[in-house]
Amino acid sequence: AQTVTQSQPEMSVQEAETVTLSCTYDTSENNYYLFWYKQPPSRQMILVIRQEAYKQQNATENRFSVNFQKAAKSFSLKISDSQLGDTAMYFCAFMILSGYALNFGKGTSLLVTP
Amino acid sequence: KAGVTQTPRYLIKTRGQQVTLSCSPISGHRSVSWYQQTPGQGLQFLFEYFSETQRNKGNFPGRFSGRQFSNSRSEMNVSTLELGDSALYLCASSLLWHYPYEQYFGPGTRLTVT
Numbered sequence: 244a245q246t247v248t249q250s251q252p253e254m255s256v257q258e259a260e261t262v263t264l265s266c267t268y269d270t271s272e273n274n275y276y277l278f279w280y281k282q283p284p285s286r287q288m289i290l291v292i293r294q295e296a297y298k299q300q301n302a303t304e305n306r307f308s309v310n311f312q313k314a315a316k317s318f319s320l321k322i323s324d325s326q327l328g329d330t331a332m333y334f335c336a337f338m339i340l341s342g343y344a345l346n347f348g349k350g351t352s353l354l355v356t357p
Numbered sequence: 358k359a360g361v362t363q364t365p366r367y368l369i370k371t372r373g374q375q376v377t378l379s380c381s382p383i384s385g386h387r388s389v390s391w392y393q394q395t396p397g398q399g400l401q402f403l404f405e406y407f408s409e410t411q412r413n414k415g416n417f418p419g420r421f422s423g424r425q426f427s428n429s430r431s432e433m434n435v436s437t438l439e440l441g442d443s444a445l446y447l448c449a450s451s452l453l454w455h456y457p458y459e460q461y462f463g464p465g466t467r468l469t470v471t
Contacts, residue, residue, distance in 0.1 A: 288462035347400035
């Protein structure tokens with residue numbers, strides 16, 4: 244069974260600061276993708292960043308970057324220069340290549356304060 | 358390009374009734390997935406369709422079913438509704454063979470069962 248664990252139910256960060264959201268996962272598969280999704284209060288789920296498990300280089304998208312540690316099955320998200328609009332629920336997820344299904348963690352609620 | 362659309366956005370049904378939810382994927386996307394989101398269970402995969410074929414199904418009772426049409430639009434049906442079926446139902450589409458595991462979500466259908 245594939246599981247995703249986000250150990251921080253809630254986090255808070257001040258505007259312009261940096262915050263890291265943690266995620267660990269468990270799978271016996273070798274080929275998979277990892278994702279961070281953001282769900283603001285409007286409820287529209289938005290893809291933040293994607294990481295292919297076969298790539299050693301950590302993915303980066305503007306202010307968002309990941310720290311992917313395959314051996315440790317860890318996939319944390321770093322948000323730099325936090326903005327008020329980053330306030331949202333953040334979900335870590337992975338998908339094995341043959342499954343076509345995203346396995347989500349329970350989410351981390353991030354609040355960015357002025 | 359228009360995003361994933363879901364109709365209706367809100368729905369109130371009575372226990373025992375059945376309901377059909379609709380999803381129109383992004384133009385050109387051929388894979389459609391459905392997820393159920395509840396406060397208790399989080400995000401759970403329901404099923405995925407590609408070219409009118411169900412390729413994967415989550416651990417849900419047979420009351421939950423779906424289908425995909427030749428234009429890639431998808432519907433999901435829940436029969437004999439139970440109070441526990443109250444949830445946000447999210448549809449996601451993806452474009453196979455190009456970042457194939459990147460799913461784009463619709464705004465969801467909020468189903469309330471009374």
